[in-house]
Amino acid sequence: MINIPPSLLQSITSKFQLVANGREPEQHVLVRNRFFGSQSGSAFGVEWARLPNVISVEIDETVETPAKSFTITIDNTDGLFSPDYYEGKWPQRYLFRGVAVSPWAGQLFPNTEIQIHLGYGKDLVPKLRGLIDEVTINSQNKTITLTGRSMYKKVLTTTIMPPKGKKYFLDDKNMNIGEAVKKLVEGAGVPCSAPFVTVPGSNPPESYKLGVERGERLQTFDDAVRDIVDSLFFTMIEDAQGKVYLKPIPRYSQTDEPKVVVDDFLHIKELEYMLSDNDLYGTVIIKCGDKADVFHSGFITNQILRGQRREIEYEVPWANTQFKRKLAAQSYFTQMLHRWRKMSIAIPANPALELWDVISTRERISTATQRYYIRAIRTTWTPDSFFQILELSSNYGYKPEPPPPPPKSDLPPISVSESRIIINLWDFSVEDKDIVNVYLNGSKILSNFVIKNAKKQIVLDLDMGPNVVEFEGVSAGTLRTLSAKMEVTNVQGKILFPSSSLPDLEMPRTNVTEPSGYYTKRPKVKWVIYRV
Structure with a gap:
């Protein structure tokens, strides 16, 4: 949860949002000048300009990917924001109106960089920095809709070109996994921070090695990154400025202090509660080359699947010991448990909330009174409303694995x-x-x-x-x-x-x-x- 001013906190925690100058939803959408610094220049002549005529803003973010997505709709009554507009293209239309020059001519194109700030009144919080994917002009409604993704879009879409004479972008099998993730993300042109990842409990600290070469030509950088991160107790998060962080997944429990408490009197406008056993497996086989171990989750098999046998196999190159294969299995089991008990709630928007934050709910129909963590956030802004739909999951997880005992030695080590x-x-x-x-x-x-x-x-x-x-x-x-x-x-x-x-x-x-x-x-x- 990010720090916010007290006045903004009052705006989002009061049932009627009665704080002076804190009630009205506000947005700032900033667009980077595509021509800034070039010979051609542009009509508005600055590097960043606030986009006017904004009708609505929607942002989606989820723990499944660092990439956030956005949709911005603006009024385009006179066509002055259309990408192909230029002065004199339709002179007869402006003969009596006298408006023919648009500083936005040629600005709203795919891959134009934008920033989105949301809040109440003068208290705005940066939410996203990204790139436009599509520009859709609706002549009947006289609107333009901009859709796009945060800066991680580059990692998702940029294909890998290994160094000359090499087959793989990363060919050092002994490279630390944290360093490998950082090199792959930054290889796509996105800043990244990643720690040196060690085997839990190892003393002296043992490096988690890459294990195999990564990053073939025609793969995207994200293809190579996801193969690594999905098998670890780690997640990737992109901040509001477009920097990606590799962070450990929190070890949740029902005793965790919630960041926010929401109930059906003050906050919850809609709630949907769901239990699902889709993509849940009681047995996981972890392979590393010619070595493999089988791991079982008694809770999933007995409590959820009611004894039904389901198996799945994963290849994890870094898991070269039984202890590491056990850690990989726990990571996959934890991801399954995070998906099986879910809740969706609609609340007045709280710009301070972030993915993985723990919140507590109180709702009488679903009888939901547990503590959950946030898996996804959909934030919707219009001039008249500002709300969020939160996708929540139960705080299931493993306690930190104790380190294995030191191996027995018959001779002095x-x-x-x-x-x-x-x-x-x-x-x-x-x-x-x-x-x-x-x-x-x-x-x-x-x-x-x-x-x-x-x-x-x-x-x-x-x-x-x-x-x-x-x-x-x-x-x-x-x-x-x-x-x-x-x-x-x-x-x-x-x-x-x-x-x-x-x-x-x-x-x-x-x-x-x-x-x-x-x-x-x-x-x-x-x-x-x-x-x-």
């Missing part, structure tokens, strides 16, 4: 700053055919390796935060235990941890088949390496 390191592994005594498998974060990277006196280089590509290296014994060989020495180096060969500072890798000779030493029950040793 170590920390490195490099993204790629090498473990050297060798038999420091008699070669007796000890055999191991090696895993990194659950993926096998070395299979049935016979440990020898010569050092074996095992290359590890580390994620930020904890990485689990797991040694699995296959055979203890022909002599006593499975044993080996280890050292850690960087890719240039510089020793980071000499063997003297690390324990030996050792597994007992139990549950084996003699004399080969093959394990019937394979022992495992885990070693946690932190990348910081």
Whole structure:
């Protein structure tokens, strides 16, 4: 909710709007001069001018997209606002009237920039900055209707051209998701602010990586952005000046303090309450490459779908761990819950309200007494009325996910700053055919390796935060235990941890088949390496 002057607050909270000079709805629609600074110039000669003859203004905004849409209708009795008008085109019509010059000639064209300010009396609030999409002239009603969208229109309509010699606009898979969103939005020419997005609970903070290349030619910038944002607990909001912000979705609960309380005596003029199970799924499958996990929502399956089985699958490139896949599933389940219980109310316009604001309702027919958040706002202004239709949704959501416990390590954990390191592994005594498998974060990277006196280089590509290296014994060989020495180096060969500072890798000779030493029950040793 934005800050507004006390006089404006009184205008919108009084049932009869009796505050002096605060009752009459007011608007300022500003149009940017298409010819400003050019050689041709224009009749009104300034960069921004207020559009006269405005009959009505309507603005639609929703959490589904940062783009707001608008419709402005103006009186065009003499045709002086028509885009193709010019002086002398119809001279006989103005012979007696004496009006032939129009400073608005050629101004109201698609992609002309506009600003809309709405309020009561002298208290106006900026609501939108955008671009005209269509100009419709109605000769019978003698009006012009302007429709368009906020500045995010550029992101929706601009197609991607990757840098020369590259297939993708973003080809760095390790780029942070926040930085990726910012680059895509600004690639379309719209300013954007986005935080560095980290995995919740990670310590040290682990970056949410892009995971795959993004932005092919012929895609729009929005196509690439939505694939990222829809799988996160984040949303994009465009402010009244046309800047886009990537922000976390609020973690709602019924104990949240409402920004506004509305009831059926002072505020609510119309109300429609709806429950719907369309596009709700009790089971979500999250895939990341060849890895996948299945997640269930007992509330959706049992309380809403009454046991009906519904499944849906999503590909989420950044979800390269089970914990991240769980977060992605929660994001999709939350979006479903936000859609299933909805309300639409009409109230006197409150220009301070914003998307995601929490409000409380009191209405006796629907018995709606819960707290809801705003999913969409339709604001309508005319000289005689100023009202809003709010689309509301129940405050369902997940509590913040607690961080996973630190992984167990059988060997003393170590920390490195490099993204790629090498473990050297060798038999420091008699070669007796000890055999191991090696895993990194659950993926096998070395299979049935016979440990020898010569050092074996095992290359590890580390994620930020904890990485689990797991040694699995296959055979203890022909002599006593499975044993080996280890050292850690960087890719240039510089020793980071000499063997003297690390324990030996050792597994007992139990549950084996003699004399080969093959394990019937394979022992495992885990070693946690932190990348910081």
